[in-house]
Amino acid sequence: MKVKLRYSHEVASKPILAEIILKTGLLINILEAKLTPKEGEMVIDIATQGSALKNALQQLRSSGLEVIELRSLVEVDKGLCISCGACISPCPSKAISFDENLDIEIDAKRCIGCGICVKACPRRAIQLI
Amino acid sequence: MLNTICARIWRGILIMERGREELRGYEQINEKIKRGDAIVMTAEEFIELVEQSGLEKAAKEVDIVTTGTFGAMCSSGAFMNFGHSEPPIKMIRCWLNDVPAYKGLAAVDAYLGAAAMSETRPFEYGGGHVIEDLVSGKEIELRAESYGTDCYPRRSLETTIVLEDLNQAYLYNPRNAYQRYNSATNSSDRILYTYMGTLLPRYGNITFSGSGQLSPLYKDLGLETIGFGTRIFLGGGVGYVVGEGTQHKPQSGFATLAVKGDLKGMSPEYLKGAVFQNYGTTLYVGIGIPIPLINMRVASTAALKDEDIPVDILDYSIPSRDRPIVKKSNYAELKSGRVLIGDKEVPSSPLSSVKVARKIAEVLKKQIENKEFFLQRPIELLPSYREFKPLKIKKREVTVRDLMMPLQELILASPEDEVKKVARLIVEKNIDHIPIISEDGVLIGIVTTWDLTKALAEDKHKLKEIMTRTVITAKEDERVDEVAKRMAQYHISGLPVVDDVMHVKGLITSDDISRKLVGRRAA
Numbered sequence: 277m278k279v280k281l282r283y284s285h286e287v288a289s290k291p292i293l294a295e296i297i298l299k300t301g302l303l304i305n306i307l308e309a310k311l312t313p314k315e316g317e318m319v320i321d322i323a324t325q326g327s328a329l330k331n332a333l334q335q336l337r338s339s340g341l342e343v344i345e346l347r348s349l350v351e352v353d354k355g356l357c358i359s360c361g362a363c364i365s366p367c368p369s370k371a372i373s374f375d376e377n378l379d380i381e382i383d384a385k386r387c388i389g390c391g392i393c394v395k396a397c398p399r400r401a402i403q404l405i
Numbered sequence: 406m407l408n409t410i411c412a413r414i415w416r417g418i419l420i421m422e423r424g425r426e427e428l429r430g431y432e433q434i435n436e437k438i439k440r441g442d443a444i445v446m447t448a449e450e451f452i453e454l455v456e457q458s459g460l461e462k463a464a465k466e467v468d469i470v471t472t473g474t475f476g477a478m479c480s481s482g483a484f485m486n487f488g489h490s491e492p493p494i495k496m497i498r499c500w501l502n503d504v505p506a507y508k509g510l511a512a513v514d515a516y517l518g519a520a521a522m523s524e525t526r527p528f529e530y531g532g533g534h535v536i537e538d539l540v541s542g543k544e545i546e547l548r549a550e551s552y553g554t555d556c557y558p559r560r561s562l563e564t565t566i567v568l569e570d571l572n573q574a575y576l577y578n579p580r581n582a583y584q585r586y587n588s589a590t591n592s593s594d595r596i597l598y599t600y601m602g603t604l605l606p607r608y609g610n611i612t613f614s615g616s617g618q619l620s621p622l623y624k625d626l627g628l629e630t631i632g633f634g635t636r637i638f639l640g641g642g643v644g645y646v647v648g649e650g651t652q653h654k655p656q657s658g659f660a661t662l663a664v665k666g667d668l669k670g671m672s673p674e675y676l677k678g679a680v681f682q683n684y685g686t687t688l689y690v691g692i693g694i695p696i697p698l699i700n701m702r703v704a705s706t707a708a709l710k711d712e713d714i715p716v717d718i719l720d721y722s723i724p725s726r727d728r729p730i731v732k733k734s735n736y737a738e739l740k741s742g743r744v745l746i747g748d749k750e751v752p753s754s755p756l757s758s759v760k761v762a763r764k765i766a767e768v769l770k771k772q773i774e775n776k777e778f779f780l781q782r783p784i785e786l787l788p789s790y791r792e793f794k795p796l797k798i799k800k801r802e803v804t805v806r807d808l809m810m811p812l813q814e815l816i817l818a819s820p821e822d823e824v825k826k827v828a829r830l831i832v833e834k835n836i837d838h839i840p841i842i843s844e845d846g847v848l849i850g851i852v853t854t855w856d857l858t859k860a861l862a863e864d865k866h867k868l869k870e871i872m873t874r875t876v877i878t879a880k881e882d883e884r885v886d887e888v889a890k891r892m893a894q895y896h897i898s899g900l901p902v903v904d905d906v907m908h909v910k911g912l913i914t915s916d917d918i919s920r921k922l923v924g925r926r927a928a
Contacts, residue, residue: 358475358677358689358761364742364754365610366603373742378760392596396603398477398679398687398756400529 277329278307278349278384282342283316292339293320300332307388319346319389349389349405352380356401363393363402424629424786427700431782434468434697438779445469445695445773447766448619448707455708464704469773469780472621473638473693473765476614476757477679479600480580480651481688482518483536483668486572487547489513494559499549500524501535501566512557516577519678519688531686534678536576539568540640541673574668576640576676580650582692584622584660585714588613588739590731590751593722595894598683602756604721608731608746611718611753616762617711617736621694622660626706630696631662632783638693638769639664641672646783654793658715662787664692675765689758693765695773697780712737718744724887726795805888806881808921809902809911817842817909820850820869824860827868831857838899840909841872848907851876853899878903879913889918 281293288311297304308319322332336343359379364372371386372393382393394402437443444467446454451470455463485506487496495512498505503523506515519533539545544565553560568574589601590611597604602612617623625631635646644666653661675691698704714736719728731746738744744753772778816830818839827839831854841850850872860871879888879900888900892915899914 358758360476360689360758361755362602362612365612365752366605366754367752368605368609370752378758378763392603392605395598395682398602398681398689399677400680 277325278319278321278346279333279336280344280346281318281320281336282344283311283318284340284342285314287340288313288315290339292336292341293318295339296332296335299335300328302328302332319349346384346405348382348384349387350382350391350393351403351405352382353401353403354379356399357397358399358401360398362398363396366392366396368392423627423789424632424783425700428464428698428704429468430699431697431780435779437468438773438776441774441776443468443773445471445770447763447770448472448624449763449766452618452708452710460701460705460708463708464698464701467698467704470624470696470698470707471693471766471769471773472616472624472696473619473691473762473767473769474582474616474621474757475675475689475691475761475765476616477600477681477687478578478581478690479520479685479687481536481576481578481690482516482521482532483539483574484514484516484577485574487513487515487566488570488572490559490562490564492559493557494549494551494562495554495557496549497551499547501532501545501547502530502538503546503548504530504532504535506532520685522686528683528685529680531678531680533676533686533688536668536688537673537676537678539574540668540671540676542567542569568669575665576644576668576671576690577647577663577665578650578690579663580652580661581664581690582621582650582662582694583615584620584626584655584658585617585716585736586614586659588716588718588734588753589721590718590746591722592720592731597721598681599721600681600684600687601721603682608749608751611739611744611746611751612756613716613736613739613753614756615736616757616759617714617740618709619759619762619766620714621692621696622662623658623709623714624707625694625696625703626658626709627702628655628660628787628789629703630699630783631694632786634781634784635694636779636781637664637666637695638691638765638772638778639666639671640668640691641675642666642668642670643778644692645781646787649787649791652793653788653791655788656790659793660787662692675761691761691765693769695769695778695780710737711735711740718746803885803922804881805879805883805885805902805911805913808885808917809879809881809913810917811911812909815840815909815912818852818868819844820867820872822868824857824866824868824871827852828857828861838901838912838914839868840876840901840912841868842909846908848876848878848901848903848909850874851901876901878907880904881910885918885922888913889915 303323305321369386371383375381503525506517517532521532523530591597591604594606637644647665648663650661650663677689680686717730718732739753839852843849852872879902902911
């Protein structure tokens with residue numbers, strides 16, 4: 277599950293993520309981080325599901341973070357997309373493919389939100405969320 | 406000699422026999438369409454049939470094979486006539502949604518090219534988008550300027566138009582529907598944004614164009630049925646082939662078409678404005694061509710499969726007209742999504758939409774079956790051979806050799822040299838860059854005055870401790886603007902000039918370029 281965390285001024289200097297990793301033993305991968313002593317944003321991937329995930333999200337929230345669950349990091353506008361495939365091979369995490377109807381399919385689990393596909397799309401049909 | 410004569414005779418036979426209606430003729434086919442019993446198959450269905458029952462039988466059974474392609478075709482555009490305003494104007498410049506159209510025509514005729522970019526939103530919106538918007542029925546802002554004449558006194562206008570307002574608006578594309586196209590990869594260490602899309606560094610991916618086994622011109626490889634006057638599916642409406650396309654090179658499988666069709670009958674589903682990052686704007690054009698199986702040669706090329714259509718994968722990091730071939734591949738391998746380069750499995754993906762190409766072949770088939778589309782025998786066949794000439798630059802261009810500091814004025818050092826000794830030399834000779842060479846004279850590093858300053862501050866003693874080992878270099882016969890671009894790209898101010906075996910020949914700095922080049926122009 278990919279999650280966006282917003283750090284406010286009060287919590288920006290606390291090692292919240294490290295505490296949760298130590299406490300839960302969960303594997304957490306940091307995909308993106310923009311942190312200053314004042315505030316910050318981070319996108320993480322928590323490698324679990326079900327009640328363990330719920331528990332981890334609860335702990336993040338009670339530590340004072342704003343937690344936004346990301347179902348996907350990018351969005352394809354099907355009205356603009358022409359199924360050309362120009363976004364597929366440039367994707368460094370191999371998250372994009374054709375489905376059986378030759379429509380573009382983005383695997384949210386693999387996507388790291390790098391945005392290369394956004395620039396690669398000749399129709400400007402892909403947006404980072 | 407014998408070979409040349411044989412080739413000439415062979416070509417003669419081909420020219421004589423090309424287009425011969427042996428299996429069936431156009432009148433016969435159109436009669437069958439009228440009766441509703443013409444047998445039509447898409448190119449992919451025909452391939453399947455040939456595999457099941459053999460070419461001979463399939464060619465007897467099937468009258469027409471439909472094809473399709475939907476890709477970025479920059480040499481596309483539209484001629485328009487706006488009608489006259491009151492008082493009238495002789496437009497000498499005009500813009501549609503801020504995209505400039507060519508006005509070297511009569512007063513209110515214009516040509517809007519797909520690759521022309523908006524002056525307010527370049528690299529985002531262009532002529533291709535205007536064409537898509539027009540066909541979608543959207544309102545377009547028209548702006549025009551003039552100097553005013555006795556017969557056309559108005560000097561400027563601003564208004565809006567929709568497609569229906571125009572007297573004529575027709576797509577006229579000088580080069581469409583490449584028979585096949587080369588594929589692209591990138592060996593360099595930086596990401597490239599090209600007309601072949603985004604190319605990741607170090608052979609990170611491969612992109613390709615064209616619809617392969619659905620490609621109209623490849624399915625009639627000998628150009629026996631597609632010629633001047635052929636009626637085609639163009640942008641969702643009806644169009645015609647109006648001759649060979651520019652850069653037509655059929656002898657190597659790179660035939661192209663010039664096509665024309667009325668925009669008013671077209672659909673935005675098959676005309677899509679597009680943009681290639683850092684390259685520019687273009688238009689995706691949908692083209693479908695019916696191929697009547699008039700003889701066995703046509704039937705055999707109509708049955709060609711993706712794996713029968715060769716595609717060279719070229720290295721687009723070489724900024725040259727002649728890009729080196731990395732691998733000889735084919736559409737089957739490219740469409741599989743994985744291509745082996747050496748022992749590396751490289752992801753590949755198309756730029757043209759196979760989905761839409763397939764749909765075009767289907768739609769065209771339905772139109773023929775529904776008696777809405779009849780075949781037109783070409784008035785004239787397209788040339789089967791065309792030389793593709795390069796553009797020679799006849800004015801001498803300034804090269805690195807003209808501006809570089811020659812070897813005898815340079816200081817070369819060895820990695821074992823003392824920092825202090827070199828610092829002293831730098832002061833004496835007033836030089837900023839010191840190439841470092843191995844014992845056998847091969848360039849292995851570089852130090853700059855900045856590196857030396859840092860070395861003194863950090864108390865380092867030997868050049869090998871501080872030198873930069875990945876050296877960006879230049880060649881003597883390279884054009885100076887190429888080298889200047891490289892300096893800007895890597896944020897450096899000097900490049901050692903080397904030969905093919907990395908022996909230093911000189912040094913070129915941004916200072917040399919700015920001072921000597923300006924001096925030269927002034928003189």
